[in-house]
Amino acid sequence: MRDIEKALALQPPGDSSALAERFAARAAEEGLIDIAYTVEDSPVGPLLLAGTKRGLVELGYEGEAELDSYLSRLAAKVSPRVLEAPARLDPVRRELDEYFSGKRTEFDVPLDWSLTRGFTQRVLRATAKIPYGHVSTYREMASKAGNERAVRAAGNALGANPIPIVVPCHRILRTGGSLGGYGGGLPRKEFLLRLEGALES
């Protein structure tokens, strides 16, 4: 009986990972992907890029362990139709390449703010307007978002920025000029500020 059992349990002919990739292309054609994502290498480490039909919804600094929690959060908060489908992120990848090679000072890709609300979103929208090479303060962002005394809340809002780099929360420093904090870690903040010429090398 073992011989028949062995034959029945043999691995299937073909490779379902290739089928899964073809599936992603077909799903994109049929407009069934609510969130397309890809992971892209960059000078500040691998970046998770996730886009809805409206625009870039999340840019995540990635350690392997984080990918699952990013995607699970997107599935829970935006839509569970999440698929690895790099094509939608091509414009974002191109702009990031140009930014990291010093050829781009402003991002033009559309953004999807679904992961933020209220005060947080107002702080981040104000942050998005700080020009390349310039810096601002937590206090000023709090004031632009409509409550100049909510400095700590502004700090929290920036720490929760779902689209760092493109929404340049690295350009926000403490009032005295010290670096303050950064969700991706201070070395990344320093790197970005140096790249933009806002910090002495």
Add this chain to the structure above:
Amino acid sequence: MNGRADAPLIWRRPTRILGCPAHISAMRSVSQTVSLPPFQAFLDAQRETVFRYLVAMIGPNDAEDVFQETFISALRAYPRLRPDSNLRAWALTIANRKAIDFVRSRNRRPLPVEEVPEVPVHDGRPSESGDVWAAARDLPASQREALLYRFAADLPYSDVAAALGTSEEAARQRVSEGIRQLRKAMA
């Protein structure tokens, strides 16, 4: 598959969770209620099982197309799925329905006499498993289903029993009777 189309597999809710994705716990830290995993995780966790099931049920040549139909259909319905559903059972239910649809339409399609459609195409793939499954398609439905769940979907006997709506003892009997019949057929 003949006669099978009128008696599609009905999944009785299995008694324990199959293929529970590892990141369910990560999702709980995001929100208190359990959410569906990202579709990519569902696809990665179920694609191998679904493909094996389809290859066993309709053969390797047609399994690839039905695989696409299965997951497109799953993706359409996914946001409406209850988060506590048995994802493997759900995926196999769709695969089974799509395979039955496929066989029905294949049987309706008029074929030119010159064509000999049932001869397997040799495309360098291992054929031993394919031969056994081709023979399994002639078994009585109850035995074939038991073999599909046990070997193609690789379910443990407790879940084969749940899927068939029988006791584990009866599931084991159907599987071993199926294997006995296959040995006879292939001798």
